[in-house]
Structure formats: C-alpha cells, structure tokens
Amino acid sequence: MLLDLVQNTVDGLAVGAAYGLLALGFTLIFGVMRRLNIAFGPSIMIGIFAGAWLHAEWSVGMVPVFLAVLAGAVITAAYVERISFAAIRGDAALASMASSFAIWMQLEEAVARVFPGRTYGFPTFDGMPMIEIGPVLLRPEYLVMLVTAAALVAALQWGLAHTRFGLELRTLADRPEAARVSGVNVARVAFLTFLLAAAIGGIAGFLIAAADGQITPKIGLWATIKGLIAMVIGGLGSLRGALIGGLVLGVVEANAQWFLGAAGREMTTYALLFLALVLLPAGLAGRTEAGARAEAERRL
Amino acid sequence: MLEIRDIHTSYGKIAALKGVSLDIADGGLTCLLGPNGAGKTTLIWTIAGILKARAGSMKLDGEEIAGLRAPQIVGKGIVTVPENRLVFPEMTVRDNLIAGSFSRRKDKGGVARDLEEVLERFPRLRERANQDAGTLSGGEQQMLAVGRALMARPKILLMDEPSTGLAPIIVEEIFQIIGQLRDEGKTIFLVEQNAHMALDYADHFYLLEQGHVTFGGVPGEVDHDELIQRAYLGARKAS
Incomplete structure (x- = not known):
C-alpha cells in the first residue's frame, strides 16, 4: 500500500511535469494578454499529428519527429494568434476565447479528415532500460519528462530574468499600460510569447505522445483541459504556480487511478479543481487576496 | 519644438479634445492647467501615441508624428511619465x-x-x-x-500629474527634481493639478477647458490666483 503510494507519486510527478509545461504555456499567454487561448491544446495536436505522419511515412528517428511536432505546434499557434488575438481588440477577452474555440473545432475537423482512423501510433523511446530506485521503478520516458521539464523551467526563468525579450514580456505581464508608455512593442511581444508558449506546449505534447505510444485527435481537448486545470490549481498568471499545479494534478491523478479506477480519477480531478477554486481562489502559489484585488482593479 | 495643431481625439462618440493647438518650446517647461475632465490626460496619451487622434497634426521639429504608434513616439524621444506613476x-x-x-x-x-x-x-x-x-x-x-x-534619453518629457497623491513635502521634492531637469535644458510638458507650484516653475502655460485651449501665456504676466480660480473653479471670466 505504502509502496503503491510512493510508486504512483513518482509516476504522477513525471506526468505532472508535462501537465506543468502545458499550464506554463497557458500561463504565459494569459499573463501577457489576459486572454485564454483554448486552441492551445489543438495547436499541439497538429504538431503531434505532423510528427506521427512523418514517422509513419518516412520512418524517421525521434529527433526529426520532435522537430516536426515543435514546428507544427508553433506554426499553428501563429495562425491562431493572427486570427483570434491580433485581429481582435485587447479588451475583448471573450471574443478571443470564442474565436479560439472556433479555430479549435476547425483544427480538430481538419485532422479528422486527414487521419480518419481513431488512433495512430507514435514513436516511443525504445531501448532505454527501466530505472530501479530500491523497490520503486521509474520508466525511462518519465525520467526524460522530469529532466526536460526541469531544464525548460530553469531556462525560462533565466531567460525571463536576463534577456531583453524576457524583460519586455515581464513588463507586459506586470502592467500593460506602463509597458506601452515605455515603448514596448506590445503586438510583437505578444506574438512572440504566443510562439514561445506553443513551443513549450509542443515539447510537452511530444513527451506525452512518446510515453503513450499512440495518439488520437482528442489529445487537443485533453491537453487544453489538463493545462487549464493545472493552471487554475496553481493560480492564474503565476509561472511557479503553473508548475506546482501540474505536479499536484499529476500525483493526485496517478493515485486516484490506482486506488479508485479511471472513473474515480476523473471525479477526483474535478473535485480537486473545485476545492482549489473554493479554498484557494488565488491558487497554490497564492498571491494574497489584496494583491489579486489590486490587480483586478488595475485591469478594469 | 513640438507644434500641436487642431488635434481631435474621441472615446467612441464622445469627443474629448475638440481641436487643441499649442506649442511645446525647446528647453523650457510648458505647463497645461485645467479642471478635471478637461482632456489633459487625453492630450498626453494622444501625443504619446497610445490614443489615436481623429484629426489634426503634431510636428516634432517640422516632422509629422501624428499617427505614429507608442513605441515609435518613444523612439522619436517623446517620453511619458504617466499619471499615477505606473511603475x-x-x-x-x-x-x-x-x-x-x-x-x-x-x-x-x-x-x-x-x-x-x-x-x-x-x-x-x-x-x-x-x-x-x-x-x-x-x-x-x-x-x-x-x-x-x-x-x-528624451527630447521631450510629458509629465502627467506628478504630484497626485503625494504629501506636500514630497511634492516639493518632486518639483525640485522637475526644476532641476528644466535647468539642465530638458524640454518638459507638465500637466498639473497643483497650479500654484506649476506656475512657479513654468516658462509658459496653457489653459485647457472642455477639450479646447482657452487661454495661454507667460506666468509672470498674469495674476496666478485669478488664473487658478478660472482654471479650477470654473469662473468663466474672472473680472
């Protein structure tokens, strides 16, 4: 029982790291634009299908597949940004959300036309040995997830603190009107942030697909939902919170799956979301309520 | 020198600036006075390229800058110190x-x-x-x-109500800073509620009422109290 708990927690942390990356993508876009891009998951799906197609047609290795996923996700995100965000006024958050929903449907329909089957194979990391830590087993693809997520977050933190683009991004997240008077090119920074988020999401999607070995067009819906839930649990607009939210979601899901079964896992996930909203409206990374209110006022 | 001619700016259908013309001379402090809602902040944001003027012209040293967007305006050396500081x-x-x-x-x-x-x-x-x-x-x-x-590295500093919400002793300090910048030869366009203080430092002033410039001059040549009464108490024609 205790060993199960430990094993589930290890597995959950790995999957949770990938959730954290999805949430990070959402958070970057939300933080900079104050708008939700619910076509985020479907953009990743396009990338994943591009990678799967490349693998099936040309039986290429993991590196080209990875690059195809990344390129597919980023190019699709650029399309979403132009149509649903750049073309719509910044204060019309709902219009952008509805528009990105429409794009989502469009992308899903397009994939369903081109790939009419239900599931498709995705290449996996073959030939890597299982890692044993005492009685606990760590799947090698999970180790890859954990290491990649940690490295990405570290790189992102560094970039935000030390690069010019990172500083511009932070000014926009912190106080958009002040960013404007300081001469920040808001449209350009928003666009690049969108692409950055898609790249992070693409990496997460690649890792998840490679761990599962198969994909369906529903992976877009799945990625949007997991990313959104992890972001809300962690607290809207906080990068650290997004990551913590992802890890918590992963660990809780893995244990619920083991002890309660698949239906129990779904119920536990939504119960967790509900609890997070009621008990910690500012999220686990918790800005104080006064801070959140001041922020809300600022945005009005 | 920034020459502003007949600038019109609206929020939707509501006209906030109805043909504003004024000059911001090099190396001096030009002050804009006026009651709340006269359009002072709107003018600053229009010059800064954040609001778009519906009509009119703004020439920086002879070059048309109306219609440029905020980053380009900053690039031209017109930089805003916004109301409420906005750090x-x-x-x-x-x-x-x-x-x-x-x-x-x-x-x-x-x-x-x-x-x-x-x-x-x-x-x-x-x-x-x-x-x-x-x-x-x-x-x-x-x-x-x-x-x-x-x-x-601004050519022109646009300062919007720098004294708002500050204790009098701090206001004094802020105005000393403004005076120092002016003495260094910086061009400053100051919008200010604290008219007494502003007039002490200004080389030139304008009065903005209901989206129009209604008066302008040199502070030494007018009675400050009378001007302030007109600017803020809405006495249309003081004596």
Missing part, C-alpha cells in the same frame, strides 16, 4: 529603469551609463535598486517613473 510593481527598481531604455536597442554602453546617471541623480533608487518597485513609497515611485523616462 512595474513586481519588477525590481533596476529592471524598471532598464525597461525605460527599450527604445535604444543597440546602445548597450549608453544604457549602462545612463542607468548609473539615474541612480546617481536619485540615491534613494540606488539604495532600493534590487527591491520590487511595488514596495516603494509614492514619492520614490514618482522618482522611479521619472528615472525610467530619462532612460529613454
């Missing part, structure tokens, strides 16, 4: 200042020198250089907003 609360003082230098992409050495100069000018910002700007007092935030604007 970046969750960024350090140093990062706030560096954010002011965004318009100077390729001038790393110059930015480093100017950062040092701003920290020299405002020793209290140096003390708090690694603190989040949100933890500063109102007066310190105002210094930071001025410092951030200076980081862009």
Whole structure:
C-alpha cells in the first residue's frame, strides 16, 4: 500500500511535469494578454499529428519527429494568434476565447479528415532500460519528462530574468499600460510569447505522445483541459504556480487511478479543481487576496 | 519644438479634445492647467501615441508624428511619465529603469551609463535598486517613473500629474527634481493639478477647458490666483 503510494507519486510527478509545461504555456499567454487561448491544446495536436505522419511515412528517428511536432505546434499557434488575438481588440477577452474555440473545432475537423482512423501510433523511446530506485521503478520516458521539464523551467526563468525579450514580456505581464508608455512593442511581444508558449506546449505534447505510444485527435481537448486545470490549481498568471499545479494534478491523478479506477480519477480531478477554486481562489502559489484585488482593479 | 495643431481625439462618440493647438518650446517647461475632465490626460496619451487622434497634426521639429504608434513616439524621444506613476510593481527598481531604455536597442554602453546617471541623480533608487518597485513609497515611485523616462534619453518629457497623491513635502521634492531637469535644458510638458507650484516653475502655460485651449501665456504676466480660480473653479471670466 505504502509502496503503491510512493510508486504512483513518482509516476504522477513525471506526468505532472508535462501537465506543468502545458499550464506554463497557458500561463504565459494569459499573463501577457489576459486572454485564454483554448486552441492551445489543438495547436499541439497538429504538431503531434505532423510528427506521427512523418514517422509513419518516412520512418524517421525521434529527433526529426520532435522537430516536426515543435514546428507544427508553433506554426499553428501563429495562425491562431493572427486570427483570434491580433485581429481582435485587447479588451475583448471573450471574443478571443470564442474565436479560439472556433479555430479549435476547425483544427480538430481538419485532422479528422486527414487521419480518419481513431488512433495512430507514435514513436516511443525504445531501448532505454527501466530505472530501479530500491523497490520503486521509474520508466525511462518519465525520467526524460522530469529532466526536460526541469531544464525548460530553469531556462525560462533565466531567460525571463536576463534577456531583453524576457524583460519586455515581464513588463507586459506586470502592467500593460506602463509597458506601452515605455515603448514596448506590445503586438510583437505578444506574438512572440504566443510562439514561445506553443513551443513549450509542443515539447510537452511530444513527451506525452512518446510515453503513450499512440495518439488520437482528442489529445487537443485533453491537453487544453489538463493545462487549464493545472493552471487554475496553481493560480492564474503565476509561472511557479503553473508548475506546482501540474505536479499536484499529476500525483493526485496517478493515485486516484490506482486506488479508485479511471472513473474515480476523473471525479477526483474535478473535485480537486473545485476545492482549489473554493479554498484557494488565488491558487497554490497564492498571491494574497489584496494583491489579486489590486490587480483586478488595475485591469478594469 | 513640438507644434500641436487642431488635434481631435474621441472615446467612441464622445469627443474629448475638440481641436487643441499649442506649442511645446525647446528647453523650457510648458505647463497645461485645467479642471478635471478637461482632456489633459487625453492630450498626453494622444501625443504619446497610445490614443489615436481623429484629426489634426503634431510636428516634432517640422516632422509629422501624428499617427505614429507608442513605441515609435518613444523612439522619436517623446517620453511619458504617466499619471499615477505606473511603475512595474513586481519588477525590481533596476529592471524598471532598464525597461525605460527599450527604445535604444543597440546602445548597450549608453544604457549602462545612463542607468548609473539615474541612480546617481536619485540615491534613494540606488539604495532600493534590487527591491520590487511595488514596495516603494509614492514619492520614490514618482522618482522611479521619472528615472525610467530619462532612460529613454528624451527630447521631450510629458509629465502627467506628478504630484497626485503625494504629501506636500514630497511634492516639493518632486518639483525640485522637475526644476532641476528644466535647468539642465530638458524640454518638459507638465500637466498639473497643483497650479500654484506649476506656475512657479513654468516658462509658459496653457489653459485647457472642455477639450479646447482657452487661454495661454507667460506666468509672470498674469495674476496666478485669478488664473487658478478660472482654471479650477470654473469662473468663466474672472473680472
């Protein structure tokens, strides 16, 4: 029982790291634009299908597949940004959300036309040995997830603190009107942030697909939902919170799956979301309520 | 020299500026007075390129700049110190200042020198250089907003109500800073509620009422009390 708990927690942390990356993508876009891009998951799906197609047609290795996923996700995100965000006024958050929903449907329909089957194979990391830590087993693809997520977050933190683009991004997240008077090119920074988020999401999607070995067009819906839930649990607009939210979601899901079964896992996930909203409206990374209110006022 | 001619700006259907014309002369302090809702902040935001003028012209040293967007306006050297300071609360003082230098992409050495100069000018910002700007007092935030604007090497500084919400002693300090900048030859366009103080420092002033410039002149040549009464108490024709 205790060993199960430990094993589930290890597995959950790995999957949770990938959730954290999805949430990070959402958070970057939300933080900079104050708008939700619910076509985020479907953009990743396009990338994943591009990678799967490349693998099936040309039986290429993991590196080209990875690059195809990344390129597919980023190019699709650029399309979403132009149509649903750049073309719509910044204060019309709902219009952008509805528009990105429409794009989502469009992308899903397009994939369903081109790939009419239900599931498709995705290449996996073959030939890597299982890692044993005492009685606990760590799947090698999970180790890859954990290491990649940690490295990405570290790189992102560094970039935000030390690069010019990172500083511009932070000014926009912190106080958009002040960013404007300081001469920040808001449209350009928003666009690049969108692409950055898609790249992070693409990496997460690649890792998840490679761990599962198969994909369906529903992976877009799945990625949007997991990313959104992890972001809300962690607290809207906080990068650290997004990551913590992802890890918590992963660990809780893995244990619920083991002890309660698949239906129990779904119920536990939504119960967790509900609890997070009621008990910690500012999220686990918790800005104080006064801070959140001041922020809300600022945005009005 | 910035020549503003017949600028019209609206919010939707509501006209806020109904043909504003005024000159901001080089190397002096031009002050804009007027009651709340007269359109003072609207004018600042229109010059800054954040609001778009519906009609009219703005010429910087003869070059038309109406219609340029905010980053381009900053690039031309017209830099705003916004109302309520609008510092970046969750960024350090140093990062706030560096954010002011965004318009100077390729001038790393110059930015480093100017950062040092701003920290020299405002020793209290140096003390708090690694603190989040949100933890500063109102007066310190105002210094930071001025410092951030200076980081862009401005030709013209647009200052919107720098004394709002500050204690009188701090207001005094802020005006000393403004006076010092003017004495260094910087061109300043100041919008200010604190008319007595502003008129003491101004080389030229304009009065904005209901979206029109209704009066202008040199502070020494008018009775300040009478002018202020007209500007803020709405007496249409004082004596």
